[in-house]
Amino acid sequence: MLIPTISVGSARERVAEALDEAGCVVVTGLLGETERKAIRSELGPYMEKVRVVEDDDPTQFYPGRTRRTSALVARSAAVGKLVLDDCSLGLCDRFLTTNGEFGYQLHVSAALEIGPGARRQVLHREHDSFTFFPHPRPNMIVASMWAITDFRADNGGTLIVPGSHKWNGERDAMEDEIVEAEMPAGSVLYWLGGTLHGAGANKSSDWRYGVILTYSLGWLRQEENQYLDVPPEVARNLSPELRDIIGYKMYDALGFSTNRQVGQMPD
Ligand SMILES: O=C(O)CCC(=O)C(=O)O
Numbered sequence: 054m055l056i057p058t059i060s061v062g063s064a065r066e067r068v069a070e071a072l073d074e075a076g077c078v079v080v081t082g083l084l085g086e087t088e089r090k091a092i093r094s095e096l097g098p099y100m101e102k103v104r105v106v107e108d109d110d111p112t113q114f115y116p117g118r119t120r121r122t123s124a125l126v127a128r129s130a131a132v133g134k135l136v137l138d139d140c141s142l143g144l145c146d147r148f149l150t151t152n153g154e155f156g157y158q159l160h161v162s163a164a165l166e167i168g169p170g171a172r173r174q175v176l177h178r179e180h181d182s183f184t185f186f187p188h189p190r191p192n193m194i195v196a197s198m199w200a201i202t203d204f205r206a207d208n209g210g211t212l213i214v215p216g217s218h219k220w221n222g223e224r225d226a227m228e229d230e231i232v233e234a235e236m237p238a239g240s241v242l243y244w245l246g247g248t249l250h251g252a253g254a255n256k257s258s259d260w261r262y263g264v265i266l267t268y269s270l271g272w273l274r275q276e277e278n279q280y281l282d283v284p285p286e287v288a289r290n291l292s293p294e295l296r297d298i299i300g301y302k303m304y305d306a307l308g309f310s311t312n313r314q315v316g317q318m319p320d
């Protein structure tokens with residue numbers, strides 16, 4: 054099975070149908086060069102400080118020769134706009150409110166650079182922490198990977214196993230079921246919480262740069278602790294929409310605080 058690829062002008066319903074069917078979809082042409090440059094320049098000071106591990110430890114989840122930084126909402130206004138991207142939120146509306154849910158939240162934000170010589174990452178599912186549910190789990194997550202540089206088969210383009218969101222937990226992916234998400238800079242790859250994926254090996258001489266933003270049902274524990282990564286003094290200066298989606302908003306009865314400055318921050 055291939056990764057369906059759809060250009061930005063196409064009907065949103067086609068994107069949602071492809072994601073539902075394959076568990077993954079690429080949308081091309083969503084992010085311009087100016088925005089990509091802004092993201093790199095705003096995150097540059099943080100990425101530069103990341104120590105690159107040269108001696109890869111194959112038992113580690115994160116391969117060596119890579120750079121990763123998170124807390125992106127606090128660090129980059131350009132990423133803040135991506136978090137609220139219409140196409141992403143449309144997919145979240147479609148896949149994360151199906152059970153009469155009250156809403157969803159940002160689950161993880163990270164910039165990921167895959168350097169020359171990096172090995173392939175172990176395949177995993179965004180749902181992996183939610184062991185309460187048997188496989189195939191109900192969908193709890195929509196993930197997006199924004200290509201800031203081109204993603205190619207030889208430079209660490211994300212590996213995806215189309216259709217694996219419908220598998221039970223006992224089935225491993227065969228080599229010929231694993232597909233590299235090749236996409237030009239400015240594209241975005243979406244996948245669902247149950248879809249097997251991981252960073253590809255980088256056999257080229259350039260670095261692959263992507264921004265991963267995942268969204269989860271509003272009643273789940275977020276993978277990235279947004280209250281520490283975007284503390285109240287920073288959150289206060291964000292737009293109400295951005296503040297809400299990172300978690301400064303109640304989900305039904307969940308998330309109240311006696312500190313009105315935190316739990317019910319005035320606009
Ligand atoms: O970098 C990628 O392409 C995927 C990264 C990923 O899935 C992870 O770090 O959990």
